[in-house]
Amino acid sequence: MTIKVGDTVPNATLNYLKDGVQAINTDEIFKGKKVVLFSVPGAFTPTCSAKHLPGYVEKFAEFKSKNVNVACLAVNDAFVMDAWSKNQNVPEGLLMLADGNGTFTKALGLELDGTPFGLGIRGKRFALYADNGVVKALHLEAPGEFKVSDAGSMLAAVG
Secondary structure (H helix, E strand, C coil), rough: CCCCCCEEEECCCCEECCEEEEEEEEEHHHHHEEEEECCCCCCCHHHHHHHHHHHHCCCCHHHCCCCCCCEEECCCHHHHHHHHHHCCCCCCCCEEEECCHHHHHHHCCCECHHHHHCCCEEEEEEEEEEECCEEEEEEEECCCCCCCCHHHHHHHHHC
C-alpha cells in the first residue's frame, strides 16, 4: 500500500555518515517538525545529480526560512550518500539518508524494481511534506519524469 496524504510516516531506521555510520529513527526526523523528504532512485545518477539534489541545495535557505527541514533519501549506503553529499556541496543540515536495504522505501510503498537494468530494488522519485510525521503533500513522479518533486514545487507545497 502506497503512503498517501493524511497518513503517518512509518517507523523505520535509516543511516547517515558522521564519525562513522549513525542510525536515525524516523521519529527523530519527523516528530514535532516540518520536513520535506525527497527520494532519488540513486546517488550519482544523471537526473539526481544534475537537477534533483542541486535544486534542494540551491533552495535550502528558503526551506530553513520557513522552518522546514530537508532530507534526501536513496536506497544506497551511508558511505555513498556521504560521498555524493561532498560531491554536490550539500549544506550542513540537509540530511542525506541511506535506506540501504530499502526497508523504509518499501514501508512507504514507493519501491522501484530496477532489476531489469541491473539496479536492484530502488526508490521511486518523489517528495513528501510532513508536519509532525503526518503527510500533508506527496508528489510522486511518473517513471522517467522530473516535474513535481523538485525543490520549487515543494516550496510551493509548504506555503
